[in-house]
Amino acid sequence: MKNSIYALLFATILLLPACGFHLRGHGGQAVTLAFQSVYLKAEGETPFVTGLRSAFASNKVEMSASPEQASITLEVVSESSDKQILSLSGAGKVLEYQLRYRVSLRAYDSQLVSWLSNEEIVLTRTLTYDDAQVLAKEQEEALLFKDMRSDAVAQAMRRLSRAKPAKTHKVE
Secondary structure (H helix, E strand, O other), rough: OOHHHHHHHHHHHHHHHOOOOOOOOOOOOOOOOOOOOEEEEEEOOHHHHHHHHHHHOOOOOEEEEEHOOOOEEEEEEEEEEEEEEEEEOOOEEEEEEEEEEEEEEEEEEOOEEEEEEEEEEEEEEEEOOOOHHHHHHHHHHHHHHHHHHHHHHHHHHHHOOOOOOOOOOOOO
């Protein structure tokens, strides 16, 4: 009986990858993009921009040095993160924070034809807080923001996989 349970568990573990199951961020399929090169226009080299560069490299998309050389220009219009108090105790101490990460993107080609018009990605996470564990909660907050940036990169790549030139809309 015990051996049959182990055999069933072993068979289930072996079959999980066959059905397409994989841990998030591990072993994912490359997205198919309708362009071969991209110029990334951003204010600075933030962790999000670095993540985008890495995602393009893993999908074999060439990073161009100028917009004229690229199939499309991906512009990071804005990127921000904030932290708000979500709940307080009866004594007025913070119990929870809401962390928010927001990034706005748009993509267009050399003729200024829009491929992706003003897409906004907004992610939120809840952080429980305890005054007795300040250092641990700061580290948890940093990890949550890192996870949100990674999630935003993945969402941006999925949106770019559906991007195509608009028939009538030009970037202003």
